[in-house]
Amino acid sequence: MAGIFERFKHFPKAAPYIVVTETAERFSFYGMKAILPTFLITQFFNPTHNPALQLGAEAHSNEVSHLFNALVYLLSIAGGLLADYVLGRYWTIIMLAVVYCVGHAFLALFDANYTLFFTGLMLICIGAGGVKPNVSVMVGDQFENETDANIAKLYDIFYFGINLGAFFSMLITPILKNSRFGAPLAFGVPGILMFIALVIFIMGTKKYKIKMPKDTRKEETAPFWEQLKSVWKVLVVFAFIPVYWALYDQNGSEWVIQAGSMNLNFLGITWLQEQIQVVNALLILVMIPIFSFGIYPWLERMGIRVTALRKIGWGLITLVITFCLIAWIQTQLDAGVKLNIAWQILAYIILTVSEILVSITGLEYAFSQAPKSMKSTIMSIFFLTVFIGNIFVSYVNNNIQGHGFFSRYTGASYFWLFTGIMAANAFLYYCAIYAFKIKDTNTHG
Numbered sequence: 001m002a003g004i005f006e007r008f009k010h011f012p013k014a015a016p017y018i019v020v021t022e023t024a025e026r027f028s029f030y031g032m033k034a035i036l037p038t039f040l041i042t043q044f045f046n047p048t049h050n051p052a053l054q055l056g057a058e059a060h061s062n063e064v065s066h067l068f069n070a071l072v073y074l075l076s077i078a079g080g081l082l083a084d085y086v087l088g089r090y091w092t093i094i095m096l097a098v099v100y101c102v103g104h105a106f107l108a109l110f111d112a113n114y115t116l117f118f119t120g121l122m123l124i125c126i127g128a129g130g131v132k133p134n135v136s137v138m139v140g141d142q143f144e145n146e147t148d149a150n151i152a153k154l155y156d157i158f159y160f161g162i163n164l165g166a167f168f169s170m171l172i173t174p175i176l177k178n179s180r181f182g183a184p185l186a187f188g189v190p191g192i193l194m195f196i197a198l199v200i201f202i203m204g205t206k207k208y209k210i211k212m213p214k215d216t217r218k219e220e221t222a223p224f225w226e227q228l229k230s231v232w233k234v235l236v237v238f239a240f241i242p243v244y245w246a247l248y249d250q251n252g253s254e255w256v257i258q259a260g261s262m263n264l265n266f267l268g269i270t271w272l273q274e275q276i277q278v279v280n281a282l283l284i285l286v287m288i289p290i291f292s293f294g295i296y297p298w299l300e301r302m303g304i305r306v307t308a309l310r311k312i313g314w315g316l317i318t319l320v321i322t323f324c325l326i327a328w329i330q331t332q333l334d335a336g337v338k339l340n341i342a343w344q345i346l347a348y349i350i351l352t353v354s355e356i357l358v359s360i361t362g363l364e365y366a367f368s369q370a371p372k373s374m375k376s377t378i379m380s381i382f383f384l385t386v387f388i389g390n391i392f393v394s395y396v397n398n399n400i401q402g403h404g405f406f407s408r409y410t411g412a413s414y415f416w417l418f419t420g421i422m423a424a425n426a427f428l429y430y431c432a433i434y435a436f437k438i439k440d441t442n443t444h445g
């Protein structure tokens with residue numbers, strides 16, 4: 001671990017502990033999430049593989065998967081408030097990480113009992129909801145100066161760690177699920193990684209700059225009305241992020257199901273449909289340094305300012321392009337053309353570009369624009385956008401199951417629906433930024 005920590009010599013001494021903690025925690029989260037949609041179908045919703053029940057089972061699985069994802073990020077609000085006004089970030093992370101570990105244990109032990117399995121999912125929602133926003137804010141907390149240019153760079157590394165954990169978990173857990181030990185092992189390994197994350201976090205205790213609620217209130221120098229003004233402008237930007245997540249998070253559910261209808265032979269290997277998600281995490285690992293040290297500096301030299309609001313706008317447009325491709329793929333599949341998975345991998349490449357532009361930027365923007373006494377709360381509001389997006393997709397899938405209005409949007413038309421929604425969302429984003437004169441930040445320059 002000393003070799004890894006050497007790479008952080010230009011950052012606060014606590015930085016490597018926080019980044020490695022997040023890497024292990026994200027392994028646990030994305031590992032169980034990678035196999036959740038297909039496991040729900042085969043174990044609970046259509047165990048007999050009845051073709052007549054398959055469409056409803058897939059919609060039910062998508063509904064539960066998006067509901068789970070939504071609750072994780074809804075409960076981040078509770079985690080942020082608990083940290084900002086009661087326990088502080090450090091103790092909130094410690095306490096809810098224990099709940100997180102218990103939730104993973106439920107998944108591994110009760111894989112054949114839907115009620116207890118679902119209870120495990122809810123415990124993970126509580127744990128992850130409390131851990132996620134506070135670990136993210138602790139990254140910036142370790143700096144003495146909140147305008148330090150290294151904050152944006154450390155968030156790049158932090159996000160790199162997230163996807164390093166996601167890459168290995170999404171590669172490994174589908175294999176474990178299909179081994180002779182099956183679901184208990186596949187859900188158990190992520191639980192072990194969550195426990196390791198907790199241990200690593202505790203190991204760094206003496207190096208952390210730990211802020212309690214009373215400390216952040218003393219540090220806050222801006223008048224209350226200025227704090228509200230800052231929060232308002234952040235909320236205007238964040239208002240257009242839920243639709244982004246409504247589309248983005250389909251790569252962990254709808255895209256997985258789509259992959260099952262494609263030719264999964266690529267590079268001489270026949271992949272499991274759940275493993276294709278690993279492409280996103282791998283591309284993040286490759287593209288973060290390319291964007292940070294190559295594309296962004298090049299754009300600045302060309303006279304194009306790389307600002308937070310511009311990156312978010314570019315990311316929204318890029319996601320529209322992504323879903324045009326996904327909808328085209330589904331059109332071909334609906335027509336009986338069994339496309340190679342390489343087409344979906346191309347969609348993942350474009351998706352990853354949008355993620356770098358929106359998600360990483362959103363983390364840094366949430367920290368830099370929030371009042372000192374509301375850092376965790378504002379960060380949790382950023383994560384709340386994930387909740388809203390996933391609740392919308394969960395509602396659409398529930399409506400499809402109930403033969404409601406959205407039941408007419410199946411196959412390719414389902415993806416074209418979301419493409420149109422995203423295009424309108426991107427247009428309104430630019431209108432709002434101009435109309436409200438939202439403050440921008442130059443994140444690379």
